[in-house]
Amino acid sequence: MPIASTPRFRLASLALVSVVTLGASFATRMAGTPVLPETPYDYASAELPLHLQHSSVLRWDNTPDDNPITDAGATLGRVLFYDVRLSQNETVSCASCHRQEHGFSDPRPLSIGFEGEPTDRNSMALSFARYDRTRRFFWDGRARTLEALTLEPIQDPVEMGMTLDALEARLEATAFYPGLFADAFGTPEVTSDRVAKALSQFIRSIVASNSRYDAAREAEEELFGRPLAGLTEQENRGIELFFGEGRCEQCHSGDMFVGNGLLNNGLDSTFTDLGGGGRRDPLGLKTVTGRGRGAFKTVSLRNVELTAPYMHDGRFATLEEVVDHYSTGVRISPTLDPRLRRGGRPIRPSFTDDERAALVAFLRTLTDTTLTTDPRWSDPFVSRAPAGQ
Ligand code: HEC
Ligand code: HEC
Incomplete structure (x- = not known):
């Protein structure tokens, strides 16, 4: 009999599943502290497979000169992306509507914002924004760059409902942020411009190329x-x-x-x-x-x-x-x-x-199912079960 179907194993995995689910739903309600790898993950030098290293793809790369992807910058972006502190009442993060297991989109036809209101439109997948040939973002193309876009959902009255002043003050007062900003940008200063840059680096690092x-x-x-x-x-x-x-x-x-x-x-x-x-x-x-x-x-x-x-x-x-x-x-x-x-x-x-x-x-x-499980793009606020359990 294959080991996976023995009753004991099934019971054990069931218990594990409920612990994980409990952890996940808890984390979405509470602003916590991220668990990050000692050496940052590699975002900067990740390369496309050879057949995509072609001018028909590469010429659309929208990385601006003043915001290249760095490991520390994308790490900060990852933390921001998953942090409910970016919404007024600390209930939703970017990831609430852009879920890794769904290719960074939302299985609901319309997403639900911080006060329970539905968005105007269906959420969009985030797995190729770096090489997006349209050079426009949102369904109606109203944003021309990722850097210009990323502060919009934060201030949107349905999505996250924050002001940029409140955002900066809140992040500054959060113990782990100044250090992450210093790693990413050289000084601990928290500015919305840096928030936009870090989020953009993180989003650009997500490329579905492993299908x-x-x-x-x-x-x-x-x-x-x-x-x-x-x-x-x-x-x-x-x-x-x-x-x-x-x-x-x-x-x-x-x-x-x-x-x-x-x-x-x-x-x-x-x-x-x-x-x-x-x-x-x-x-x-x-x-x-x-x-x-x-x-x-x-x-x-x-x-x-x-x-x-x-x-x-x-x-x-x-x-x-x-x-x-x-x-x-x-x-x-x-x-x-x-x-x-x-x-x-x-x-x-x-x-x-x-x-x-x-x-x-x-x-x-x-x-590309590796995209749905790659730890570089996963929720850092969910602590993993200790090894061997
Ligand atoms: C005239 C251009 C055009 C052609 C031809 C076209 N599409 Fe599309 N496709 C679009 C546009 C524009 C959208 C987004 C429309 C919207 O959401 O209102 C879209 C959306 C889609 C989506 C939904 C993507 C998502 O994430 O929601 C799929 C899947 C799709 N097309 C597949 C196809 C297939 C398969 C064909 C051929 C049978 C095709 N398209 C032909 C322009 C086109
Ligand atoms: C409440 C749900 C919700 C939240 C929270 C949210 N988004 Fe979105 N996102 C959407 C929806 C809906 C769209 C499509 C909106 C439109 O076209 O008007 C979208 C579109 C986008 C796009 C455009 C993708 C493309 O290819 O054009 C990007 C990038 C994006 N969101 C990033 C973010 C970031 C970064 C955050 C956090 C700061 C965030 N989103 C928070 C729902 C959400």
């Missing part, structure tokens, strides 16, 4: 060769559909599977999305952001299996539902992207059941 698709690509001699010997016939059929009839690759492009802007992918024929405020695109691109246009960020599909539900409002619970949308559900509207229309009609390829299954099978090859 079955990556392993299969890595093993190929030819750079963009297909089919991929490391994937199944069904998965390769999914790739053909993704690059061919499905037109998916025309928007979710390259090895990061990310788009180049805000597009309307035909979810609605009238637009009721709130928020965004109808801002004009500063570059004057034809897809302007905001209310009334139905255009949203073309997000990366890396780790998409983990980041359900889908779309800016979390309307689809499964990848099958997403494929059904592109198969038969695309709706015409004045701003529907040209890649999804022919003349006045939406393109609806009507995939067969086998094609639908193949597309979903391919999307699942983009899952």
Whole structure:
């Protein structure tokens, strides 16, 4: 009999599970002290696998000259990311809505902020922000850099409800922070600018590059060769559909599977999305952001299996539902992207059941499960059970 199914082992693991769960829910309610490794984890020199060290990926690196990733900076970012002190009543952290086990997104269609209010939109995955080709953040693209973005959720009246003054005062008064700021920036001074920088370093360090698709690509001699010997016939059929009839690759492009802007992918024929405020695109691109246009960020599909539900409002619970949308559900509207229309009609390829299954099978090859357990990106406020127990 395999050891895992003996009653004694099951009982022991059950006990362990409940201790861990108890610890986790306790930690989300109490602002604690982080447990950090003696030597910081390696964030700065982590490299992409060879097939991603390519100009089609690297040229989108949005790391600014004045904020390179350092081990101490990303460590501070990690602590801030998981600290409920960043919210007014110390109940939510960034990680409440960006959960590691869900590819740093939220399994709830709308997230819940510090006072129990729902957010306007579905949370977004954080596993490729460093190489994000859109160069815009949030569903409506209103933030242009991570450094500009990271202080927004902290001050958002639904999400965390803090002022930057209150934030600085609170962190300054917390015993372990000045030391972490000194490690990261040379002096113990706590400023919101440094908070933004450290959080951005941490987020940039999270890159999902360890999927079955990556392993299969890595093993190929030819750079963009297909089919991929490391994937199944069904998965390769999914790739053909993704690059061919499905037109998916025309928007979710390259090895990061990310788009180049805000597009309307035909979810609605009238637009009721709130928020965004109808801002004009500063570059004057034809897809302007905001209310009334139905255009949203073309997000990366890396780790998409983990980041359900889908779309800016979390309307689809499964990848099958997403494929059904592109198969038969695309709706015409004045701003529907040209890649999804022919003349006045939406393109609806009507995939067969086998094609639908193949597309979903391919999307699942983009899952990097190491990202969900890597201690560099895990919650430092949850103390681990002592070794050997
Ligand atoms: C209450 C839930 C909640 C909290 C807390 C929260 N977020 Fe978010 N996050 C969201 C939602 C919802 C969106 C999408 C918002 C939108 O598009 O308007 C988002 C979007 C983002 C994005 C954009 C990703 C992209 O690819 O465009 C980043 C980065 C981000 N959050 C980082 C953070 C950081 C850092 C913190 C903590 C300081 C944080 N979030 C706290 C819910 C939350
Ligand atoms: C015209 C450009 C375009 C094409 C073609 C396209 N997409 Fe998208 N896709 C988008 C945009 C834009 C979004 C975000 C829309 C929103 O949330 O309102 C999106 C969202 C998604 C999402 C949800 C991601 C998330 O995290 O919520 C998945 C999955 C997806 N697309 C898969 C596909 C597949 C599979 C195909 C091909 C059958 C495809 N897309 C074709 C533009 C496109």
